[in-house]
Amino acid sequence: MIFTAAALDGIVSGTVTLAFRRWERPRVRAGSSQRTAIGVVAFDAVEPVDAATVSDADAVAAGFESAERLLVFVDKKAHGPVLYRIALRFDGADPRLALREDDALSEADVADLRRRLDRLDAHGPWTEATLRLIADRPAVVSTELAPALGMERAPFKQRVRRLKELGLTESLEVGYRLSPRGRALLARLGT
Numbered sequence: 001m002i003f004t005a006a007a008l009d010g011i012v013s014g015t016v017t018l019a020f021r022r023w024e025r026p027r028v029r030a031g032s033s034q035r036t037a038i039g040v041v042a043f044d045a046v047e048p049v050d051a052a053t054v055s056d057a058d059a060v061a062a063g064f065e066s067a068e069r070l071l072v073f074v075d076k077k078a079h080g081p082v083l084y085r086i087a088l089r090f091d092g093a094d095p096r097l098a099l100r101e102d103d104a105l106s107e108a109d110v111a112d113l114r115r116r117l118d119r120l121d122a123h124g125p126w127t128e129a130t131l132r133l134i135a136d137r138p139a140v141v142s143t144e145l146a147p148a149l150g151m152e153r154a155p156f157k158q159r160v161r162r163l164k165e166l167g168l169t170e171s172l173e174v175g176y177r178l179s180p181r182g183r184a185l186l187a188r189l190g191t
Contacts (some may be wrong), residue, residue, distance in 0.1 A: 001043075001086075003073060008038045010063045013088050018061040019088055023086035024080035033166065035094050037105050042091035049085045060087070088139030100179030113166065120162055129180065130159055131186050134169055145175070155164055 001019065003011070010016030021027070022160035026046045028034065033042045054067045064070040074083065105113075117127040126149070133148055146156035160176055163169045178186065 002061075003035060003036060003041070004057065005037075007063050008036055011041055014062065016063045017087065017089060018058060019086040020049075020058075020062055020074050021084050021086065022074055022078035022080050023082060023084060025082070026080075026084055030084060033091055035096075038090070039093045040095075041088055042090040043086055043088050044083075045087040047085055048082050050167070051083050054083075054085075057103050096164065096167055100170060100181050102167070103180035103184035105181070105184050105188060113168075113185055114189075116166060120159075126159060127163065128186075128189060130156075131162065131168060131182060134160070134176045134185055135178050135183070137175075139172050139175040141175050164169065 003019070007016055007019070013092050014102065028043045028046055030043055030045050033040050054068050057069040059065065059067045062070055062071065075174045076156065114160055120127050129149060133145055137145060137148075142153050142157050142160070149156065151159075160169055160171075163182070165170065167179055168185060172177050
């Protein structure tokens with residue numbers, strides 16, 4: 001789900017506890033969560049509702065002044081005919097933030113990361129070269145980094161996201177850099 005900055009602020013503060021979306025079928029499910037710019041948002045319930053039953057109190061819980069304004073917003077962003085009411089809450093910081101700061105790698109941590117990198121390299125090695133490139137050229141836009149590895153931009157960015165999932169890289173306003181964890185791993189991998 002895409003949230004406005006105001007909605008994300010409300011989710012963190014606890015003033016926004018509902019969202020409404022028009023979809024063909026639910027795009028989130030109860031019990032799931034999503035990482036966002038503010039951290040993790042948990043979805044506690046997802047149910048179809050009749051627009052006529054949406055109250056002003058529901059709208060306020062979704063960050064709107066009235067049910068009328070909420071429904072205008074939802075209808076502008078509609079991706080289907082069914083209106084869904086989504087109960088949600090802030091579920092804490094993005095766990096990757098703490099992970100990427102953890103640079104005290106044990107032998108077991110290094111072995112686990114090597115195993116994961118080997119899995120990513122199953123169809124040809126790229127992980128270590130990508131880490132080294134980002135280490136050598138931090139804050140460089142992906143359109144310049146990708147050709148250095150003989151790649152197109154989109155697949156390069158997908159690969160960097162996989163490294164980010166392991167806590168090894170960080171996205172910057174422009175480009176990337178290695179996280180403390182990524183620097184520690186690269187030092188342990190040697191040359």
